[in-house]
Amino acid sequence: MTKRTSAKYKIDRRMGENIWGRPKSPVNKREYGPGQHGQRRKNKMSDFGTQLRAKQKLKGYYGDLTEKQFRKIYGEAERMRGDTSEQLIGLLERxxxxxxxxxxxxxxxxxxxxxxxxxxxxxxxxxxxxxxxxxxxxxxxxxxxxxxxxxxxxxxxxxxxxxxxxxxxxxxxxxxxxxxxTPALSDVPYPVMMEPNLVVEFYAKN
Known part of the structure:
Protein backbone atom coordinates (compact mmCIF):
# COMPACT_ATOMS: atom_id res chain seq x y z
CA MET A 1 0.00 0.00 0.00
CA THR A 2 1.42 3.39 -0.97
CA LYS A 3 1.94 6.12 1.58
CA ARG A 4 -0.78 8.26 -0.04
CA THR A 5 -3.33 5.41 -0.08
CA SER A 6 -2.50 4.61 3.52
CA ALA A 7 -3.06 8.27 4.48
CA LYS A 8 -6.46 8.36 2.77
CA TYR A 9 -7.60 5.23 4.55
CA LYS A 10 -6.35 6.59 7.85
CA ILE A 11 -8.54 9.68 7.44
CA ASP A 12 -11.57 7.49 6.73
CA ARG A 13 -10.95 5.38 9.83
CA ARG A 14 -10.26 8.40 12.01
CA MET A 15 -13.59 9.93 10.96
CA GLY A 16 -15.39 6.59 11.17
CA GLU A 17 -16.97 7.37 7.80
CA ASN A 18 -16.23 6.62 4.15
CA ILE A 19 -15.97 10.34 3.33
CA TRP A 20 -15.15 9.87 -0.40
CA GLY A 21 -17.55 6.95 -0.93
CA ARG A 22 -14.78 4.61 -2.13
CA PRO A 23 -15.61 0.89 -2.44
CA LYS A 24 -12.26 -0.14 -0.90
CA SER A 25 -12.47 2.07 2.18
CA PRO A 26 -11.71 0.09 5.37
CA VAL A 27 -14.73 1.72 7.03
CA ASN A 28 -16.92 -0.48 4.81
CA LYS A 29 -15.68 -3.44 6.85
CA ARG A 30 -15.09 -1.91 10.28
CA GLU A 31 -16.29 1.45 11.49
CA TYR A 32 -14.08 1.81 14.56
CA GLY A 33 -11.00 4.00 14.59
CA PRO A 34 -7.39 2.99 14.04
CA GLY A 35 -5.06 1.76 16.79
CA GLN A 36 -5.40 -0.53 19.76
CA HIS A 37 -8.02 1.67 21.42
CA GLY A 38 -10.17 2.06 18.30
CA GLN A 39 -12.88 -0.33 19.46
CA ARG A 40 -13.52 1.33 22.81
CA ARG A 41 -17.04 2.56 23.42
CA LYS A 42 -17.34 6.19 22.39
CA ASN A 43 -18.66 8.69 24.90
CA LYS A 44 -21.13 11.34 23.81
CA MET A 45 -19.23 14.14 22.09
CA SER A 46 -19.18 17.66 23.50
CA ASP A 47 -20.22 20.59 21.30
CA PHE A 48 -16.53 21.41 20.83
CA GLY A 49 -15.80 17.82 19.79
CA THR A 50 -18.68 17.78 17.30
CA GLN A 51 -17.56 21.07 15.77
CA LEU A 52 -13.93 19.98 15.63
CA ARG A 53 -14.89 16.72 13.94
CA ALA A 54 -16.95 18.60 11.33
CA LYS A 55 -13.90 20.77 10.57
CA GLN A 56 -11.55 17.80 10.36
CA LYS A 57 -13.92 15.95 8.04
CA LEU A 58 -14.23 18.90 5.65
CA LYS A 59 -10.47 19.52 5.71
CA GLY A 60 -9.81 15.84 5.10
CA TYR A 61 -12.24 15.61 2.21
CA TYR A 62 -10.41 18.30 0.25
CA GLY A 63 -7.07 16.52 0.47
CA ASP A 64 -6.31 16.92 4.17
CA LEU A 65 -5.64 20.67 3.94
CA THR A 66 -3.39 22.17 6.58
CA GLU A 67 -4.98 24.24 9.34
CA LYS A 68 -3.29 27.35 7.93
CA GLN A 69 -4.75 26.72 4.45
CA PHE A 70 -8.21 25.94 5.78
CA ARG A 71 -8.26 28.90 8.17
CA LYS A 72 -7.32 31.22 5.32
CA ILE A 73 -10.23 29.93 3.20
CA TYR A 74 -12.60 30.31 6.15
CA GLY A 75 -11.38 33.88 6.72
CA GLU A 76 -12.14 34.73 3.09
CA ALA A 77 -15.61 33.15 3.36
CA GLU A 78 -16.29 35.18 6.51
CA ARG A 79 -15.52 38.44 4.70
CA MET A 80 -17.95 37.66 1.86
CA ARG A 81 -21.62 38.64 1.88
CA GLY A 82 -24.18 35.98 2.66
CA ASP A 83 -24.12 32.75 4.64
CA THR A 84 -20.52 32.03 5.70
CA SER A 85 -21.02 28.25 5.64
CA GLU A 86 -22.30 28.37 2.05
CA GLN A 87 -19.48 30.71 1.02
CA LEU A 88 -16.96 28.30 2.58
CA ILE A 89 -18.26 25.40 0.47
CA GLY A 90 -18.25 27.61 -2.63
CA LEU A 91 -14.60 28.57 -2.11
CA LEU A 92 -13.57 24.95 -1.52
CA GLU A 93 -15.37 23.81 -4.67
CA ARG A 94 -13.74 26.59 -6.69
CA THR A 182 -20.51 28.29 -7.80
CA PRO A 183 -22.45 25.52 -6.05
CA ALA A 184 -24.47 25.69 -2.86
CA LEU A 185 -23.99 23.02 -0.20
CA SER A 186 -27.03 21.11 -1.49
CA ASP A 187 -25.48 20.93 -4.99
CA VAL A 188 -22.25 19.23 -3.91
CA PRO A 189 -22.29 15.41 -4.19
CA TYR A 190 -20.72 14.56 -0.84
CA PRO A 191 -21.02 10.83 -0.03
CA VAL A 192 -21.46 11.73 3.65
CA MET A 193 -23.10 14.64 5.47
CA MET A 194 -20.92 17.73 5.69
CA GLU A 195 -21.79 20.37 8.30
CA PRO A 196 -20.03 23.63 7.43
CA ASN A 197 -22.34 25.44 9.88
CA LEU A 198 -20.52 23.61 12.69
CA VAL A 199 -17.20 24.74 11.23
CA VAL A 200 -18.43 28.33 11.43
CA GLU A 201 -19.43 27.75 15.05
CA PHE A 202 -16.01 26.26 15.80
CA TYR A 203 -14.10 29.26 14.48
CA ALA A 204 -16.53 31.71 16.09
CA LYS A 205 -15.72 30.26 19.52
CA ASN A 206 -12.02 29.44 19.10
Whole structure:
Protein backbone atom coordinates (compact mmCIF):
# COMPACT_ATOMS: atom_id res chain seq x y z
CA MET A 1 0.00 0.00 0.00
CA THR A 2 1.42 3.39 -0.97
CA LYS A 3 1.94 6.12 1.58
CA ARG A 4 -0.78 8.26 -0.04
CA THR A 5 -3.33 5.41 -0.08
CA SER A 6 -2.50 4.61 3.52
CA ALA A 7 -3.06 8.27 4.48
CA LYS A 8 -6.46 8.36 2.77
CA TYR A 9 -7.60 5.23 4.55
CA LYS A 10 -6.35 6.59 7.85
CA ILE A 11 -8.54 9.68 7.44
CA ASP A 12 -11.57 7.49 6.73
CA ARG A 13 -10.95 5.38 9.83
CA ARG A 14 -10.26 8.40 12.01
CA MET A 15 -13.59 9.93 10.96
CA GLY A 16 -15.39 6.59 11.17
CA GLU A 17 -16.97 7.37 7.80
CA ASN A 18 -16.23 6.62 4.15
CA ILE A 19 -15.97 10.34 3.33
CA TRP A 20 -15.15 9.87 -0.40
CA GLY A 21 -17.55 6.95 -0.93
CA ARG A 22 -14.78 4.61 -2.13
CA PRO A 23 -15.61 0.89 -2.44
CA LYS A 24 -12.26 -0.14 -0.90
CA SER A 25 -12.47 2.07 2.18
CA PRO A 26 -11.71 0.09 5.37
CA VAL A 27 -14.73 1.72 7.03
CA ASN A 28 -16.92 -0.48 4.81
CA LYS A 29 -15.68 -3.44 6.85
CA ARG A 30 -15.09 -1.91 10.28
CA GLU A 31 -16.29 1.45 11.49
CA TYR A 32 -14.08 1.81 14.56
CA GLY A 33 -11.00 4.00 14.59
CA PRO A 34 -7.39 2.99 14.04
CA GLY A 35 -5.06 1.76 16.79
CA GLN A 36 -5.40 -0.53 19.76
CA HIS A 37 -8.02 1.67 21.42
CA GLY A 38 -10.17 2.06 18.30
CA GLN A 39 -12.88 -0.33 19.46
CA ARG A 40 -13.52 1.33 22.81
CA ARG A 41 -17.04 2.56 23.42
CA LYS A 42 -17.34 6.19 22.39
CA ASN A 43 -18.66 8.69 24.90
CA LYS A 44 -21.13 11.34 23.81
CA MET A 45 -19.23 14.14 22.09
CA SER A 46 -19.18 17.66 23.50
CA ASP A 47 -20.22 20.59 21.30
CA PHE A 48 -16.53 21.41 20.83
CA GLY A 49 -15.80 17.82 19.79
CA THR A 50 -18.68 17.78 17.30
CA GLN A 51 -17.56 21.07 15.77
CA LEU A 52 -13.93 19.98 15.63
CA ARG A 53 -14.89 16.72 13.94
CA ALA A 54 -16.95 18.60 11.33
CA LYS A 55 -13.90 20.77 10.57
CA GLN A 56 -11.55 17.80 10.36
CA LYS A 57 -13.92 15.95 8.04
CA LEU A 58 -14.23 18.90 5.65
CA LYS A 59 -10.47 19.52 5.71
CA GLY A 60 -9.81 15.84 5.10
CA TYR A 61 -12.24 15.61 2.21
CA TYR A 62 -10.41 18.30 0.25
CA GLY A 63 -7.07 16.52 0.47
CA ASP A 64 -6.31 16.92 4.17
CA LEU A 65 -5.64 20.67 3.94
CA THR A 66 -3.39 22.17 6.58
CA GLU A 67 -4.98 24.24 9.34
CA LYS A 68 -3.29 27.35 7.93
CA GLN A 69 -4.75 26.72 4.45
CA PHE A 70 -8.21 25.94 5.78
CA ARG A 71 -8.26 28.90 8.17
CA LYS A 72 -7.32 31.22 5.32
CA ILE A 73 -10.23 29.93 3.20
CA TYR A 74 -12.60 30.31 6.15
CA GLY A 75 -11.38 33.88 6.72
CA GLU A 76 -12.14 34.73 3.09
CA ALA A 77 -15.61 33.15 3.36
CA GLU A 78 -16.29 35.18 6.51
CA ARG A 79 -15.52 38.44 4.70
CA MET A 80 -17.95 37.66 1.86
CA ARG A 81 -21.62 38.64 1.88
CA GLY A 82 -24.18 35.98 2.66
CA ASP A 83 -24.12 32.75 4.64
CA THR A 84 -20.52 32.03 5.70
CA SER A 85 -21.02 28.25 5.64
CA GLU A 86 -22.30 28.37 2.05
CA GLN A 87 -19.48 30.71 1.02
CA LEU A 88 -16.96 28.30 2.58
CA ILE A 89 -18.26 25.40 0.47
CA GLY A 90 -18.25 27.61 -2.63
CA LEU A 91 -14.60 28.57 -2.11
CA LEU A 92 -13.57 24.95 -1.52
CA GLU A 93 -15.37 23.81 -4.67
CA ARG A 94 -13.74 26.59 -6.69
CA UNK A 95 -10.25 25.27 -5.93
CA UNK A 96 -8.68 24.02 -9.15
CA UNK A 97 -7.80 20.62 -7.67
CA UNK A 98 -11.42 20.18 -6.52
CA UNK A 99 -12.72 21.03 -10.03
CA UNK A 100 -10.28 18.55 -11.63
CA UNK A 101 -11.50 15.88 -9.19
CA UNK A 102 -15.20 16.71 -9.72
CA UNK A 103 -14.74 16.57 -13.52
CA UNK A 104 -13.45 12.98 -13.17
CA UNK A 105 -10.12 13.80 -14.79
CA UNK A 106 -8.39 11.94 -11.92
CA UNK A 107 -9.61 9.33 -9.39
CA UNK A 108 -8.98 11.14 -6.09
CA UNK A 109 -8.62 14.64 -4.65
CA UNK A 110 -5.05 13.76 -3.67
CA UNK A 111 -4.14 12.82 -7.24
CA UNK A 112 -5.88 16.00 -8.44
CA UNK A 113 -3.54 18.15 -6.37
CA UNK A 114 -0.48 16.33 -7.71
CA UNK A 115 -1.84 16.42 -11.27
CA UNK A 116 -2.26 20.21 -11.12
CA UNK A 117 1.13 20.72 -9.44
CA UNK A 118 2.83 18.76 -12.23
CA UNK A 119 1.46 21.12 -14.87
CA UNK A 120 -1.07 18.88 -16.62
CA UNK A 121 -3.98 21.35 -16.32
CA UNK A 122 -4.93 24.51 -18.20
CA UNK A 123 -7.46 27.21 -17.34
CA UNK A 124 -8.77 29.11 -20.39
CA UNK A 125 -5.87 27.73 -22.41
CA UNK A 126 -3.14 28.79 -19.97
CA UNK A 127 -1.26 26.30 -17.81
CA UNK A 128 -1.92 26.68 -14.09
CA UNK A 129 0.06 24.57 -11.61
CA UNK A 130 -1.37 25.94 -8.34
CA UNK A 131 -3.87 23.54 -6.77
CA UNK A 132 -5.50 26.28 -4.68
CA UNK A 133 -6.14 28.51 -7.72
CA UNK A 134 -9.70 29.87 -7.53
CA UNK A 135 -11.69 29.07 -10.66
CA UNK A 136 -14.29 31.63 -11.76
CA UNK A 137 -17.72 31.07 -13.31
CA UNK A 138 -17.33 30.58 -17.05
CA UNK A 139 -13.72 29.35 -16.84
CA UNK A 140 -12.85 26.34 -18.99
CA UNK A 141 -10.54 23.80 -17.39
CA UNK A 142 -8.78 21.37 -19.69
CA UNK A 143 -6.14 18.66 -19.64
CA UNK A 144 -3.03 19.43 -21.69
CA UNK A 145 -3.09 17.51 -24.97
CA UNK A 146 0.11 15.63 -24.07
CA UNK A 147 -1.47 14.40 -20.83
CA UNK A 148 -4.86 13.23 -22.12
CA UNK A 149 -3.78 9.63 -22.73
CA UNK A 150 -2.28 9.10 -19.29
CA UNK A 151 -3.62 5.94 -17.66
CA UNK A 152 -4.80 7.82 -14.57
CA UNK A 153 -6.92 10.16 -16.74
CA UNK A 154 -8.48 7.43 -18.88
CA UNK A 155 -9.24 5.30 -15.83
CA UNK A 156 -10.94 8.16 -13.96
CA UNK A 157 -13.00 9.34 -16.96
CA UNK A 158 -14.33 5.83 -17.54
CA UNK A 159 -15.13 5.14 -13.89
CA UNK A 160 -18.75 4.59 -12.90
CA UNK A 161 -17.93 5.17 -9.23
CA UNK A 162 -19.21 8.77 -9.24
CA UNK A 163 -21.00 11.27 -11.46
CA UNK A 164 -20.05 14.81 -12.46
CA UNK A 165 -22.16 17.50 -10.75
CA UNK A 166 -24.53 19.83 -12.58
CA UNK A 167 -22.45 22.94 -11.93
CA UNK A 168 -19.82 21.60 -14.34
CA UNK A 169 -20.26 20.98 -18.07
CA UNK A 170 -17.78 18.19 -18.78
CA UNK A 171 -16.76 16.81 -22.17
CA UNK A 172 -14.51 13.80 -21.70
CA UNK A 173 -13.99 13.44 -25.45
CA UNK A 174 -12.16 16.78 -25.39
CA UNK A 175 -11.08 16.54 -21.72
CA UNK A 176 -12.61 19.92 -20.89
CA UNK A 177 -14.87 21.16 -18.11
CA UNK A 178 -16.64 24.50 -17.88
CA UNK A 179 -17.24 25.83 -14.37
CA UNK A 180 -20.82 26.99 -14.86
CA UNK A 181 -21.63 28.32 -11.40
CA THR A 182 -20.51 28.29 -7.80
CA PRO A 183 -22.45 25.52 -6.05
CA ALA A 184 -24.47 25.69 -2.86
CA LEU A 185 -23.99 23.02 -0.20
CA SER A 186 -27.03 21.11 -1.49
CA ASP A 187 -25.48 20.93 -4.99
CA VAL A 188 -22.25 19.23 -3.91
CA PRO A 189 -22.29 15.41 -4.19
CA TYR A 190 -20.72 14.56 -0.84
CA PRO A 191 -21.02 10.83 -0.03
CA VAL A 192 -21.46 11.73 3.65
CA MET A 193 -23.10 14.64 5.47
CA MET A 194 -20.92 17.73 5.69
CA GLU A 195 -21.79 20.37 8.30
CA PRO A 196 -20.03 23.63 7.43
CA ASN A 197 -22.34 25.44 9.88
CA LEU A 198 -20.52 23.61 12.69
CA VAL A 199 -17.20 24.74 11.23
CA VAL A 200 -18.43 28.33 11.43
CA GLU A 201 -19.43 27.75 15.05
CA PHE A 202 -16.01 26.26 15.80
CA TYR A 203 -14.10 29.26 14.48
CA ALA A 204 -16.53 31.71 16.09
CA LYS A 205 -15.72 30.26 19.52
CA ASN A 206 -12.02 29.44 19.10
Missing amino acids: RLDAVVYRAKFVPTIFSARQFVNHGHVQVNGRRVNIASYQVKEGDVISIREKSRQLAIVLEAAGSAERDTPEYLHVDHSKMTAEFVR
